[in-house]
Every structure is written in C-alpha cells, then in structure tokens.
Amino acid sequence: MTVVDVEAVFEIAEAVFAAMIDGDHGLLVVRDDQAPVDDPVVAWVDICGPYPGRTAVTTSTATASALVRALLDVGADAGVTDDDRTDAFGEIANVVGGNIKALLPEQGSLGLPRVATAVPPTVDPLVLTLRLAWRGEPLDISVWLTQHEGGAR
Amino acid sequence: MRALVIDDSRVMRRIVAGNLHSLGFQTLEAADGQQALDLLTAGEHADLACIDWNMPVMDGLTFVTKVRANPDLRGITLMMVTTESEQSQIVRALAAGAHEYLIKPFTPEAIREKLEWLGLVPVGENV
Numbered sequence: 001m002t003v004v005d006v007e008a009v010f011e012i013a014e015a016v017f018a019a020m021i022d023g024d025h026g027l028l029v030v031r032d033d034q035a036p037v038d039d040p041v042v043a044w045v046d047i048c049g050p051y052p053g054r055t056a057v058t059t060s061t062a063t064a065s066a067l068v069r070a071l072l073d074v075g076a077d078a079g080v081t082d083d084d085r086t087d088a089f090g091e092i093a094n095v096v097g098g099n100i101k102a103l104l105p106e107q108g109s110l111g112l113p114r115v116a117t118a119v120p121p122t123v124d125p126l127v128l129t130l131r132l133a134w135r136g137e138p139l140d141i142s143v144w145l146t147q148h149e150g151g152a153r
Numbered sequence: 154m155r156a157l158v159i160d161d162s163r164v165m166r167r168i169v170a171g172n173l174h175s176l177g178f179q180t181l182e183a184a185d186g187q188q189a190l191d192l193l194t195a196g197e198h199a200d201l202a203c204i205d206w207n208m209p210v211m212d213g214l215t216f217v218t219k220v221r222a223n224p225d226l227r228g229i230t231l232m233m234v235t236t237e238s239e240q241s242q243i244v245r246a247l248a249a250g251a252h253e254y255l256i257k258p259f260t261p262e263a264i265r266e267k268l269e270w271l272g273l274v275p276v277g278e279n280v
Binding site: 018 | 161257
C-alpha cells in the first residue's frame with residue numbers, strides 16, 4: 001500500500017514554499033537531472049508510530065542560506081550564520097515532514113528536526129526521492145517509510 | 154495586546170512575531186513550554202500564546218494542559234501553531250484547552266483570520 005507518492009509530496013512542498021518562503025507558487029519545480037546536490041546540507045525529521053519513517057530535505061549550503069534569507073525576507077547580501085541555517089532549514093524539513101506524516105493512515109509522532117551534511121542510515125526503506133529545483137537550484141526531498149499495517153516500533 | 158510566541162525554532166518565532174507585530178501585538182518569546190510557563194508564572198502578562206507542538210523540554214500540548222490547570226493563567230488565549238495537522242491531534246489540543254489551531258505552513262492572512270475569529274484583532278485589520 002502506497003500512502004505517500006511523489007504527487008502528494010510535491011503538493012506539500014509547493015504549499016510549504018509558497019506560504020513560508022516565496023509568497024507564491026512557481027519557484028519550486030520538478031527538475032529533470034538526477035545529479036546529486038553539491039556541497040550538501042540535509043535537514044530531516046523522523047516519524048515514529050505505526051508507519052515509521054523519515055523525511056529529508058537536501059540542498060547545497062549556498063541554497064540553504066538563500067532559503068534562510070527568503071524565509072526571513074532579508075536581502076541577498078544579508079549574512080547567514082550556521083545557527084540560522086540549521087534552525088531555518090530544519091524548520092522547513094519539520095513543516096514538510098509534518099505534512100507528510102498527516103498523509104499516513106494512522107497517527108504517529110514527529111521527532112525534532114536535525115541538520116547535517118549527510119543523512120544517517122535508517123532501517124526504513126526509501127520510498128521516493130523527489131528531485132526539485134528552487135529558483136533553479138537543486139533541492140531534493142526523500143521519504144523513507146515502513147508501510148505495513150499495525151507495525152508500531 | 155501582548156502575545157507570547159513559543160517555538161523551538163528561532164526563525165519561526167521571528168516569523169510569527171513579525172506577523173503579530175503587523176497586527177499591533179507586542180511580543181515576547183520562549184523556546185519551549187517550560188520557558189514559557191516560567192515567564193508566565195514569574196508575572197509576565199500575555200493575552201495570547203502561539204504554541205508550537207513539538208519542542209524539547211516541554212511540548213506544546215503539555216504547556217496547554219499546565220496553563221489550563223493554573224487558575225491565574227485562565228485569561229490567556231491559546232493558539233496552537235504547528236505542523237501536526239491530523240484531525241485527531243487537533244481534537245487533542247482543543248480538548249486540552251487550546252482555543253484555536255493554525256497549521257504550518259500558514260500565511261499572514263491565515264493568522265489574521267484566526268485572531269479575528271478569536272476576537273483579538275478587529276475584522277478587516279490589514280496585515
């Protein structure tokens with residue numbers, strides 16, 4: 001049973017970016033290439049409960065900084081500290097992940113967001129990676145999910 | 154009007170506070186439920202609390218329960234502002250004593266509409 005698919009995740013991502021970051025739709029699009037993100041920073045949240053899993057958002061450090069500036073509505077030359085980037089990028093993953101959790105048929109809980117240069121291994125299988133471009137820059141959303149009935153851990 | 158913004162994300166506190174400033178609120182901030190409770194029990198006044206759900210130390214639902222159990226804090230309007238969007242979670246929060254529920258991501262218009270509904274902002278106030 002597939003409860004999370006690329007269409008649903010894109011719809012969530014588009015809504016999050018339009019409401020929180022861009023103020024409008026259209027700046028986040030699906031990209032054609034499958035190339036990995038350079039100089040990556042990844043933010044993720046874990047889902048616990050009957051459908052355990054993880055949602056991760058990956059982009060370049062430079063794009064993560066641009067996201068922070070857009071989120072805070074400050075100019076392109078505004079400085080972004082590591083703490084700002086960790087905090088804001090983690091919150092983006094938190095909002096995306098929270099809305100993905102809402103797609104699941106049974107209630108679970110959401111962990112606190114984490115940010116690093118690589119996502120640590122998880123026992124849950126990778127369900128999808130959505131390769132997007134935000135303002136032309138690569139940004140990936142990956143979802144790991146154990147989609148079995150009544151399998152709380 | 155004075156609002157207490159409770160969220161472990163500093164950026165999200167800034168965004169919520171910015172929206173509230175636009176609506177004429179003064180704001181103070183806390184990074185978790187315990188910090189917020191400490192502010193209120195120490196005498197800080199708030200007409201409204203905007204509360205994230207998932208936070209370290211003390212989560213938003215526990216904060217709502219503790220505020221509702223304290224007769225001295227009954228005058229505060231409690232609005233959850235969270236990614237927890239399942240109906241069952243909304244019911245839990247309202248049952249614990251939250252007055253309103255705003256799901257992230259939200260727009261400035263959504264905050265204004267909720268506060269209009271709560272009677273904390275005049276209807277038609279510009280953001």
